[in-house]
Amino acid sequence: MNGLNVSKRTIGVNFTASEEARVQLWAPEAKEVELLIPGKNKTVSLTCKEQGYWIAETNHLQPGDLYYFELDGKKQLPDPASLSQPDDVLGASQALDISSFKWEDGSWQHFPLKEYISYEIHIGTFTSEGTFAAAEKKLDYLVDLGITAVEIMPVAQFSGTRNWGYDGVYPFCVQHSYGGAQGLQSFVNACHIKGLAVILDVVYNHIGPEGNHLAEFGPYFTEKYRTPWGNAINFDDAWCDGVRKFFIENALMWFRDFHIDALRMDAVHAIKDFSPMHILQEIRQEVDLLMQQTGRKHYLIVELDLNDTRFINPLSKLGYGMDAQWIDEFHHALRVTSGQEKTGYYSDFEAIESLAKSYQDAYVYDGAFSEHRKKVFGVKTENPGEQFVVFSQNHDQVGNRMLGERTSQLVSFEMQKVLAGAVLVSPYLPMLFMGEEYGEKNPFQYFVSHKDPELAEAVRKGRREEFKAFHIEGEAPDPVSEETFERSKLRWDSVDQEPHKTMLSYYKKLIAIRKSQSPLYVLNRKEVSVEYKKETQVIILRRQHKMQDIICLMNFSKQEQPVDVPVYASLWYKLLGSSDQEWAGPKDMPARFSGELALTLPPESITLYSNHYE
Known part of the structure; x- marks a missing residue:
């Protein structure tokens, strides 16, 4: 690809060791391009090179200077590859x-x-200050909890100071109100010092609505395909090479210049690309080349609403080479199994049965007819467990509810413990959503801070329309209101109060068990077996590694349920019982037993037994 160099950033403004600015802008249809430096009253003309790239080298532009590009003597525009927007998206x-x-x-x-x-966090609501610097102060807490990787929701510059991050319009620019580029670099540096990996959520399927100037520079979008956000990003139409380079360079920048360990790529099923080499495959190739040069390992994780192993199979098997994918189906099955409503896409899932299948097969729909989708959906997968990310809640599944209620507001204290256990004993990669580990009560609602009154009203109207069938529950919160944003912040003062304190201790114990017991941390799906009893709402999950077995007994019903499980070991030792009084539960489960496993499971409980005593 023309001009692509994995070892350094080439587009936008970059500086040499002598602080000379090297400027490169892709504007293939422009006749004239100038760089304007208003603070110095300087204008620098760019020269057009091949395939629409305009180039200049100058000593007039220094780090910290503000600048614009001017195309064909008309409008002054910010840099599409801007690294900083101190005066918001229009500045x-x-x-x-x-x-x-x-x-x-x-x-x-x-x-x-x-x-x-x-552990998924939103920088703006993770702390009261809403900055990287404030988030750094919580890293010891995450280490103590047992977290190994911090996942940051998107930080690309958006309009105002309140947004989930999926309305970013400058993919290379770190949100100024969070602390900008240096704030993110400092945060990643601090995470690494404390032994935490960092995952950054990036959006390559659309660009936000306010301050989006990309189309004024070139054909960044195509009318060939429509998406929920309008015209698709141009990955396979005329002039697509420049667009592909733009996003490939973006992925490389986060890894190389910000030391990010993994990218979580938002909704890749919405990327429209029928090129011989899909854009994800090309990103994989270039990241592999970067890793060869640096010796550092980086992962590519995708949010994918398709049960399609093509995305996570390696390039050698004609796959797209992604390292892992989110599987919402595990979440949907778990939510329905916990007794929550079967509306919308949840209607496709059966309590107990669907969850048991997800434990065994990863995908619930792997070639079966989906009533919600009105088609046969999915393929079977033998991919290893480490290629699937599971959770009991995340920003989408909480924030896209009308009132943004967290699981702590939807199920009992005992069921919260079951859901946590169900995720952490799975043969997949577990993810927590910020605050769930202590049962945060504040909602996580949808919020924006668009400056354009018409756009703001359109967002309000859209949310009202989306939830008009739920009028009995009240009005949808105003997404533009600052109160909606403030209401969504974590209440850290509750961590030391009951029952939050007990819930936090319970999560710590669960995570410690997950990390210390080889049948749980070895993600060999061939050593997983599942039994379920739909009438009693009980799932018996067995995890095995070498000579050690762990049996996970989950009762999702509101009544005691007997279980009788044939086992071969002479002695079984309790690793954890969610119903134990230690965790503010109603009943202690036996610490050990011998012979056949015959127990009565308390309502809404999970109990773990091992044939090894450690």
């Missing part, structure tokens, strides 16, 4: 030298993906 870009950050993570050793226990 001038600011030149930065991101290579000047003093990293202290030289001893960081990135661990295998199978060791990921992820």
Whole structure:
């Protein structure tokens, strides 16, 4: 690909060792391009090279200077590859030298993906301050919890200071109100020093609505395909090479210049690309080349609403080479099994039965007819467990409810413990959503801070329309209101209060068990077996590794349920019982027993037994 260099950023404004600015802009249909530096009253003309790239080298632009591009003597526009927007999305870009950050993570050793226990955070609501610096102060808490990887929701610059992050319009620019590029670099540096990997959520399927100037520079979008956000990003139409380079360089920048360990790519099923080499495959190739040069390991994880192993199969098997995918189906099955409503896409899932299948087969729909989709859906998968990310809640599944209720508001204290256990004993990669580990009561609602009154009203109207069938539950919160944003922040003062304190201790114990017991942390799906009893709402999950067995007994019903499980071991030792009084439960389960496993399971409980005593 023309101009692609994995070892350094080439598009936008970059600086040499002598602080000379090297400027490169892709504007294939422009006749004239100039760089404007208003603070110095300077104008620098760019020269057009092949395939629509405009180039300049100048000493007039220095780190910290504000600048614009002017195309054909008309409108002044910020840099599409801007690294800083101190005056919001409509203001001038600011030149930065991101290579000047003093990293202290030289001893960081990135661990295998199978060791990921992820924790999803939204920088704006994770702390009261809503900054990277404030989030850094919580890292010891996450280490103590047992987390191994912090997943950051998107930080690409968006309009205002309140947004989930999926309305970013400058993919290379870190949200200024969070602390900008240096704030993110400092956060990643601090994570690595404390032994935490960092996953960054990026959006390559659409660009936000306010401050989106990409189409004014070139054909970044195509009318060939429509998406929920309008015209698709142009990955396979005329002039697509420049667009592909733009996003490939973006992925490489996060890994190389920000030391990010993994990218979580949003809704890749919405990427429209019929090129001989899909854009995800090309990103995989270039990231592989970067890893060869640096010796550092990086992972590519996708959010995927398709049960299609083509995305996670390696390039050698004609796959797209993604390392892992989110499987919402596990979440949907778990939510329905816990007694929550079967509306919308949840209607496709059966309590107990669907969850048992997901434990065994990863995909619930792997070639069966989906009533919700009105078609046969999915394929069977033999991919290893470390290629699937599971959770009991996440930003989407909480925030896309009308009132943004967390699981703590929807199920009992005892059921919360069951859901946590169900995720952490799975043969997949577990992920927590910020605050769930102590039963946060504040909602996580949808919020934006668009400046355009018409756009803001359109978002309000859209949310009202989306939930008009739920009028009995009240009005949907105003997404533009600052109160909606403030209401969505974590209440850290509740961590030391009951019952939150007990819930937090319970999560710590669960995670410690997950990390210490080889049948749980070895993600061999061939050593998993599942039995279920739909009439009693009981699932018996067996995990095995070498000579050790762990039996996970889950009762999702509101009544005691007897279980009788043939076992071969002479002695069984309790690893954890969610119903134990230690966890504010109603009944202690036996600490050990011999012979056949015959027990009465308390309502809404999970109990783990092992044939090894440690």
